Amino acid sequence: MNAPCIVFVDNEPGVLNALRRLLRLSHRDWDMHFFSSPVQALDQLDSLTPWVVVADRNMSEMDGIELLGHVADTAPEAIRVLLSGDAQMESAIRATAAAHLVIRKPFEREVIDDLLTRARVLHQLPLSVTLRGRLGQQESLPVLPEVYQQITHVLEQQEPDVAEVAELIRHDQVLLSRVLQLVNSPFFGFNSRTHDVEVAVMRLGLQTIHNLVLIIELYQHNSTVPRALGDRLMRDALLLAEHVGTLADSRGVSRNIRNLAVVSALLHNIGVLLLGADSQEYNIASAYLLELWGFESEVIEAIQHQLDPDLPYDCEPATEILNAAVKLQYGTLNDAIEANGD
CATH class of the missing domain: 3.40.50.2300 (Response regulator)
Structure with a gap:
């Protein structure tokens, strides 16, 4: 070799x-x-x-x-x-x-x-020669949004400041409206509504808001993504994250494993941004993009194996949880492929 x-x-x-x-x-x-x-x-x-x-x-x-x-x-x-x-x-x-x-x-x-x-x-990564070349010749790869990188910098501080994260979101009116819309939606199930982004950040937690900012920016605040496609990817990601959270809680896993599994769910279909409707290998394309961005190895593994009918015996807990949630949400793995290719 x-x-x-x-x-x-x-x-x-x-x-x-x-x-x-x-x-x-x-x-x-x-x-x-x-x-x-x-x-x-x-x-x-x-x-x-x-x-x-x-x-x-x-x-x-x-x-x-x-x-x-x-x-x-x-x-x-x-x-x-x-x-x-x-x-x-x-x-x-x-x-x-x-x-x-x-x-x-x-x-x-x-x-x-x-x-x-x-x-x-x-x-x-098990990319076909055709797909590897296709990814390499993409006219433009999705990039990590600037506000996401700024929040990442805040979270790397010894004592991350909720007010600083809220201020970053407040500077972008479109992002602000989407965050408030989500935090007030039935999806998160809070008893009272809020129009204060700092309260929204405290309710959701810094890690959750960090990941929400990423998918909002990529799926719904991105001029290169058709509105209908972005809305569907966002909806599917949030629903899968809900299933993942339920499964993680039922298994009593640690907070860290739960967070890794939820991040994997939120980003599980990001490869569709690279492949469009031709998404037979969207899981591998998703893993490719997230590895380029430097995401955790546990997230890469979970997303890579989300469609596997049989998982490796030594896979990470987050991989098992995401794989089970995909089957729960889509019925079968073939249905998952078809759903993300619509």
Whole structure:
């Protein structure tokens, strides 16, 4: 079996030398190639089978966005990563087809370690050759919404502030109205209504509001998703999360396992955003996208195996719960595939 391959392209020799020294000590099992010329890198791609291509944003012969655009055509299976020192460019770049991921410069070694770990997981996903190439050549992948990333930053603090999360939601009137609509809906079953987003955040909890923001932004606040499709994906995700919560409570699992299972339910059909109506492999596409985004391995596993008729004997508890909830909601696994392909 060939060694996993990564290609770095940067016209600063000092950056390439530092990467070479850093990675050849800790990742000797990788086949690494370093190019100071993007043109030379493209010439060599035909003779390589890269799992990852990392390119600097600013290069003289050809900028990183243009280079990665060519990589999408010549090596669609590769994860395309852009190095950028321009904070203002990051959001715009994330929305293009050029890069799957953007890494801000300067970066720590752990960032590259995490990238190589993700690449291994993505390579091991049971994608068909056709689907792997199709995902690699997507004109635009869904991106993690800015407000979701801001809330993530708040939650990473030692003592997350409910008021700060509420203020982030309050700045987006469309998101605010959808959050209040959901918290006041029969789905959550609260006895009294509220029009105060801070109260809504306290009622739902920070983790739940975090995940709700993600699916609202992706399914219902996204101009690239048809309204009817977004509404259906949202409805199915919320209903499945309800089934998952009921099953988790009946089994007496820990709060952490319950949360992982609920997150998996809320995001179980996100692959439909990539595949549209042709969703026979939407579970694998969902796992692919969430791995790119760096979600927990337990969530990736649960979503990957949600349609399996028989689960691996050593699967995580969240995987068992999601798989059972899918059968409960859709009747059969074939029905689940058909429902998400409508």
